[in-house]
Amino acid sequence: MKLEQSSLTSREIITPIISVILALLVGAVFILIVGENPIEAYWVLFSNSLIGVSSIAATLQRATPLIFTGLAVAFAFRCGLFNIGAEGQLYVGAMAAVIVGVSLSGIPKVIHLPMAIIAGMLAGGLWASIPGLLKAKLGVHEVINTIMMNFIAYFLTDYLVTGPFHGGRWTPETARVFPTAELSRLFPPTRLNTGIFIAIAAIILVYFILWRTRFGYEIRAVGFNPTAAEYGGISVSRNMVMAMVFSGALASLAGVEQILGVHGRFIQRFSPDLGFMGIAVALLGKNHPVGVFFAAVLFGALRTGAAAMDRLTDVPRELVVIIQALIIMFVAAEELTRRLIQRRRRA
């Protein structure tokens, strides 16, 4: 029996878990090739990312932007749209937040910080509405558009950070935002900041919107079957545009968090592909907000533990990139895990 529900089905939970296990097994082969003990290497990797307050804090800090971009991709996907543009959206959002952060002074934090965050969300949402409109009104495929919009976002922010808002001496970066626009650090020296609370709020909000509101019902209806949605009086084009706006706003929060909580300023091309990682996070999280959370934490943990593993063993940190890639491959090859589950049932 198949249930369409706001909760994930057992298969939707098992597949990603099996994928992760398989990826770690294949990763073990690479560790063996390097001449290390896989169990030892993995112990170092995970004990340094999941045990102890500072390790967990570091993991959560790396997970925070991935939660945002993962939610962004998942939200658009629920409306049948593949948003590859989270990267561009987060740059534009970050830039808008920084502009508010550096331009206004002398206002209290309770006003300044929300203003900066909202400015970022508006910019990201607006940016994403362009491919949304092109798709809804002209039928231009959003994959092409969002990718192209990424390049525009890179070079637009390149210009702004080296031109009008250049604030560094030799480096391409803006001035530091006023303290009143910063997200506070929670466990120094880790860079975990109050952005994590925004991320958790976003998870709850996305869940609520998708499954408990009329808007979410329409979004999902359009995502599953646009012609039936149309029959039900739902405007396909309006929902597509709105889904992109929400998606863009969510993606931009990743940039906002990085700027206001981690770097304190906009640094040219600061994002280590956070937007693209969001696609992987959404895929592993089965486009579900809760799944996105766990996928983001896993990726955050891998990145955090990688540094320790690099330092303490002969395994290079790039191994975690391989593992991430393998996870995605196994998740995408759903048929493979399905067969594995079936074989085990039979045995």
Add this chain to the structure above:
Amino acid sequence: MENILELKNITKRFPGVVANDNISLDIKAGEIHALVGENGSGKSTLMNILYGLYNADEGEIYLRGEKTRITEPKQAIDHGIGMVFQHFMLVEPLTVFENVILGSEPQKRGFIDFKGAEREVARLSKEYGLKVETKSRVEDISVGQQQRLEILKALYRKAEILILDEPTAVLTPQETDELFQVMRNLKEQGTTIIFISHKIREVMEISDRVSVLRRGKLVGTKNTSATSRPELAEMMVGREVLLEVEKEKAQPGEKIFSVSDLEVRDQRGTKRVKGVSLEIHSGEILGIAGVEGNGQQEMVEAITGLLRTEKGKIYLDGKELQNLGAMQVKKKRIGYIPEDRHKRGLILDFNVADNMILGFHTEPPFVQRFFIRNEKAIKENAEKLVEEYDVRPPNIQQQVSTFSGGNQQKIIAAREFSRKPRFLICSQPTRGLDIGSIEFIHSQIIDQRDKGAGILLVSAELDEILSLSDRIAVMYEGRIVGEMPIEEADEKKLGSLMLGGEAGEDKGGDEVEAGTK
């Protein structure tokens, strides 16, 4: 007559279901043997086993008295078995005779002997009375001709046993008559025919013997002359069935709905509705007969706000309705069972409860303040409708894609009828459903009529039109070409109008069909 084919104890299992359960069947040489049963009763599976597309898990096949193993279609063809599928297997840009020889091309010094092939095809076509223009491209000929071409293909491969899988599903009444004539010719020439159908009337007309399958089991084989429609229906369904729709005479009330001079273009910009005017009163059913693709769907979609009305007016209770959009039309208490339930009527990935509010999801009680869904109201609505309309299984959390076609259609009917529609559009309401579900949906439509709704029924099934309608209009090439009260309508009259002829005038199928394309 001797048995040309014997199937012995055939069993075929698919995960979770026994599609053929210990079926034994004899086919006599030179007979037309009908194989009937509801959807999913296993008739296609059985024939696919005979044709080598599936392999039986158990059981044996005896051909002309010899035990034969058929594991792939090529072996079936070599043994003189031919099959015409419901969905034709033709290469559209090739000509008719190229399609016939495809895969068994006659060769002459390493080249294809086109001349010889053409002569052979023409000879077969003449011998069996299969009128096909052999030099036309397949994409340019009518569906009826394509089917004859499929039969030619089988005969060219020297088929002695011909399996026809639901051949009349795609044909107009006239084309069906022609097919039956072809079948009789083939029988005279000694071909054995297995005719798969779920239309009892046709089976009674054409077959010598009939075998009934139900849920994978053979219920029995009868001589057609010694059985009756009610008996066959009961064998198929497993209980007594009402073949005729039971209804009182309509009591039409005031005029509630009308369209005048309606013109509609389809999404490609082709004008499909060319000036249609109709009137419907409360408490009556107006049936629209017509070969599919003559503008019925576009007319319905314009009325329901899914397509733009280019010209003309649509009125409900005297108020204009054209180009209001689907949502506004719904709010005017217009119910709509769409032609394609998977594409239009349901969101298959949603559960029952969420499908039961599609189109009403913006209205109280399903949505409360701040656009938040009222889960309790949604659940109660679904539970009530599932019980009222006997949706099975009665699990409102279950995804709709896992329901049978009949139960999916019940979900749509429940949703559309529950809001006490003033005007109701039913487009192909029983397409692909089994007899039991058809009976249910028909009685629900009559029930709505008796409660005072005006109903527009669009169907390609003449039987359905004739048994439900109080008045009938025939649509041909975007126009209404005839309208009559039910008392004056008969199949022949309607059939001829459907092909663009005058009522009563009998026109041959072929030339006219080309016009409908």
